[in-house]
Amino acid sequence: MKAFEELRSSLIESLTGLGSVVRFLLRLIVNSPGALRRYDLILQQIYNSGALSLVIIMLSGLFVGMVLGLQGFQLLQRFGSEEALGTAAAIGLVKELGPVVTALLFAGRAGSALASELGLMRATDQISAMEMMAVDPIGRVCVPRFLGGVITMPLLSAIFCVIGIYGAQLVGVQMMGVDSGSFWSQMRASVGMSDINEGIVKSCIFGVACSLIAVYEGYYATPTAEGVGQATTRTVVTSAVVILFLDYLLTAAFL
Amino acid sequence: MPTVKLVNQTAAIVEIRNLNYAIGGRPVFAGLDMSIPRGRITAIMGPSGTGKTTLLRLITGQLIADSGSIEVAGVDLRTVRRTDLYLLRRRMGMLFQNGALLTDLSVFENVAFPLREHTDLPESLIRLLVLMKLQAVGLRGAAELMPSELSGGMSRRVALARAIVMDPEILVYDEPFVGLDPISLGVILRLIRHLNDALGFTSIVVSHDVQEISTVADQIFLLSGGKVVARGTPGELKANPSDVVRQFIGGLADGPVPFHYPAPDYFGELLAAGEDH
Numbered sequence: 417m418k419a420f421e422e423l424r425s426s427l428i429e430s431l432t433g434l435g436s437v438v439r440f441l442l443r444l445i446v447n448s449p450g451a452l453r454r455y456d457l458i459l460q461q462i463y464n465s466g467a468l469s470l471v472i473i474m475l476s477g478l479f480v481g482m483v484l485g486l487q488g489f490q491l492l493q494r495f496g497s498e499e500a501l502g503t504a505a506a507i508g509l510v511k512e513l514g515p516v517v518t519a520l521l522f523a524g525r526a527g528s529a530l531a532s533e534l535g536l537m538r539a540t541d542q543i544s545a546m547e548m549m550a551v552d553p554i555g556r557v558c559v560p561r562f563l564g565g566v567i568t569m570p571l572l573s574a575i576f577c578v579i580g581i582y583g584a585q586l587v588g589v590q591m592m593g594v595d596s597g598s599f600w601s602q603m604r605a606s607v608g609m610s611d612i613n614e615g616i617v618k619s620c621i622f623g624v625a626c627s628l629i630a631v632y633e634g635y636y637a638t639p640t641a642e643g644v645g646q647a648t649t650r651t652v653v654t655s656a657v658v659i660l661f662l663d664y665l666l667t668a669a670f671l
Numbered sequence: 672m673p674t675v676k677l678v679n680q681t682a683a684i685v686e687i688r689n690l691n692y693a694i695g696g697r698p699v700f701a702g703l704d705m706s707i708p709r710g711r712i713t714a715i716m717g718p719s720g721t722g723k724t725t726l727l728r729l730i731t732g733q734l735i736a737d738s739g740s741i742e743v744a745g746v747d748l749r750t751v752r753r754t755d756l757y758l759l760r761r762r763m764g765m766l767f768q769n770g771a772l773l774t775d776l777s778v779f780e781n782v783a784f785p786l787r788e789h790t791d792l793p794e795s796l797i798r799l800l801v802l803m804k805l806q807a808v809g810l811r812g813a814a815e816l817m818p819s820e821l822s823g824g825m826s827r828r829v830a831l832a833r834a835i836v837m838d839p840e841i842l843v844y845d846e847p848f849v850g851l852d853p854i855s856l857g858v859i860l861r862l863i864r865h866l867n868d869a870l871g872f873t874s875i876v877v878s879h880d881v882q883e884i885s886t887v888a889d890q891i892f893l894l895s896g897g898k899v900v901a902r903g904t905p906g907e908l909k910a911n912p913s914d915v916v917r918q919f920i921g922g923l924a925d926g927p928v929p930f931h932y933p934a935p936d937y938f939g940e941l942l943a944a945g946e947d948h
Contacts, residue, residue: 541771548731548765549785549833550757556788 440632443554444562451559461564465526465627466572472525473518477576480513481505481583488584489592498588499598503606505584506577510607510615514577516663519622522569523655527630530561531651534634535644543635558635562627569623570616577615614670621662626655684709684841684873685730690739692722692729699725701897703739712867712874714884717894718919723877724768726894727845730875731765732756744840761789764834764872765843770826772818772833778805779814782833789837804832808862824855831862835870842866844876848883856883863887881920885909893919 451458484505492498534557537543546553581603588594630651637647685707692700699722707713715723728734729741732748741748746759772781782801786792792800805811808828818826827847834842844863848856864887867874878884884891885905893901893908893916901908901916909920934940 537774540769540774541767542773544733545765545767545771545773545830547733548760548763549788550760551785551788552757 436636437628437632440635441628444559444628444631447552447555447559448563450555451563454560457556457560458563458567461560462568465522465530465561465564466568469522469525469568469572470575472521473572473576474579476517476521477514477579478583480517480576481509481580481585482587484508484513484580485584485587485592489588489594498592498594499602500606501584501588501594502581502599502601502603505588506581506603506607507611509577509580509584511611511618512663512667514573514580515615515618515622516659518573518576518619519569519626519659520656522565522572522622523626523630523652523659526565526568527626527651527655528648530565530627530630531634531637532644532648534558534561534631535637535639535647538635538637539639539641539644553635558631562631565627565630566620566623569626570619573615573619573622610670614666617670618663618666621666622659625658625662629655629658682709683707684744685875686740686742687730688740690729690741691737692725692734693737694725698897700736703894703898705892705899707873707875708890709873710867710871711889712863712876712887714876714878714888714891715894716877716879716881716884716891716919719879721894722897723879723894724845727765727843727875727877731763731843732760761785761837762839763841763843764837764839766827766830766834766845766847768846768849770818770823770830772821772826772830774818776818777814778810778816778818778821778829781818781829782836784833785837800836801832804836805829807835807866808832809858822855824851824858827851827855827859828862831859831866835866835872838870840873842872842874844874844878846878847876848878848880860887895919 485501488501488504488508489498492500492504534543537557543553543557546556585596585599589596589599633647633651633654637643683706685705687703687705690700690703690705691698703726715726717723725734729736729748730743732743732751736749739749743759744762746755748756751759772778773784776784779801782804783797786797786800790797802811802814805814808831810825810828810832813821813825813829818829821829847859847863851859860883863874863876866872876884876888885908888905891901891903891905891908892899895915901911901913903911908916911917911920
């Protein structure tokens with residue numbers, strides 16, 4: 417009976433939390449048209465979340481592509497079809513690894529920074545100060561950060577894929593001796609717009625999820641050092657789980 | 672600028688009646704009554720944990736009372752809509768304990784922030800207004816510094832300049848003297864008095880620094896146990912024979928406000944601990 421009660425209360429707590437996140441998302445959306453008029457604030461956030469994440473995204477993309485090149489070559493060589501390496505690497509990156517790994521890196525780099533920044537703003541009364549100056553912190557602080565993340569994610573994902581394909585080419589063509597013409601021509605022949613669209617849709621949805629989680633956790637962080645730390649941790653952990661769960665759903669939907 | 676509908680314009684700018692407020696089931700205020708006059712410096716004092724900052728947050732609409740009424744400039748905060756509350760707040764300024772400056776903006780931009788958000792003034796006029804307010808707090812020369820480059824006292828003076836940049840009717844100070852050196856403290860005290868006299872604000876100061884606040888306050892409310900236990904001018908309070916007032920004003924460690932947090936019998940607990948060993 418006690419276990420049932422605990423299950424019931426934890427279920428209610430989870431649903432309440434989910435409702436609170438959805439309500440927060442609606443407030444962000446309602447405030448978005450106003451924030452869009454102040455594009456300088458959004459540009460600043462695109463710089464913070466996007467430009468400052470470029471190095472980690474590009475490096476990771478290169479290494480993931482190189483690993484794909486190595487693994488793909490080893491596997492395809494068994495069937496005598498090394499020329500298909502370009503196709504295998506491109507499809508793997510564009511449809512799956514690009515959006516997912518970019519989102520995971522975004523959550524770790526930009527998401528955690530967003531959550532801790534907002535949490536510290538709450539802990540140092542900056543959010544309360546804005547409210548006291550009759551400025552809605554949702555519109556002034558949260559929406560630009562949210563939109564900045566949403567816009568940034570597909571761009572970062574695209575850069576990740578391009579660098580990743582270059583990494584696969586570097587290993588496959590330059591090091592393993594796969595024919596360059598076959599590598600590129602097979603890729604161009606096999607990768608269609610539907611594959612690219614799948615990647616774009618995934619990265620857009622991951623962008624909304626990661627930015628929403630980071631902004632929500634930061635905005636509602638307990639205003640103490642421990643609370644800000646917990647909000648940052650929750651941002652990374654929740655984002656990772658949600659990204660992988662959504663990835664499964666989206667992949668199934670695109671089949 | 673649009674104006675807030677006035678419900679009841681009285682001589683008192685803040686009118687609190689039978690206020691009840693609890694945090695986590697623990698009552699902070701039980702039937703609090705308070706009337707803060709317009710154009711004066713009113714101090715709200717009391718021992719730590721009496722809910723002084725909570726009262727400020729209730730007066731500024733950051734918290735909603737459980738029951739009772741709070742009217743600020745004729746606006747009932749228990750029933751006010753969010754848009755009207757924001758309109759009311761444009762007529763209020765608040766100085767937070769730590770200044771609460773926006774850390775990604777320079778001193779100049781911090782003071783200009785409310786003007787940029789609420790007005791369409793040309794840049795030249797914004798610059799003029801900001802420099803005037805910074806001059807009033809003696810920090811015109813620090814306009815281009817970032818908040819991280821300021822001392823605690825300077826941060827509070829910049830925050831004060833930001834709080835008065837929209838020329839509010841009510842200025843609320845939350846523990847403005849905490850952690851300040853004697854020079855900065857003297858500067859803040861002088862600014863509170865000067866701004867009140869020169870610009871005609873109503874100032875509400877929450878503090879437990881008895882000596883400092885007594886030099887500028889026109890009226891003091893002493894809170895204890897969720898109620899006003901004494902009110903009057905600083906002189907009247909010093910002459911008040913009540914035990915609570917004497918303990919607070921005299922800084923006595925023990926009295927009606929106990930030194931010890933409620934705990935089981937001391938010797939009984941020590942003996943029990945000894946028996947466990």
